[in-house]
Amino acid sequence: MTATLKSFQTNINCGSCVRSISPFLDELDGVTIWRVDVEDDRKVLTVEGTASDAEIIRVVEDAGYDIRPLN
Known part of the structure; x- marks a missing residue:
């Protein structure tokens, strides 16, 4: 399977969120x-x-954040 680059809009909005x-x-x-x-x-x-x-x-979503694909 070929690696691809995917982008999503989220509500991960700070360094603490990124760590979690x-x-x-x-x-x-x-x-x-x-x-x-x-x-x-x-x-x-x-x-x-x-x-x-x-x-x-x-x-x-399991981690508790909102996410949706960016087109």
Whole structure:
């Protein structure tokens, strides 16, 4: 499976939020690297890897955050 870059709008809005989501995304199979741009009003989460949108959305929601794909 080819690695892709996916972007999502979230409500992960500070360093503490990023730290709390870290274990969820770090342990998700198929995630190579990820980051959250907390300076962007949309709080954009960018994920590189082979994990599906559904898998990424599930772990972010499990961590207690809102997420939706950016087109």
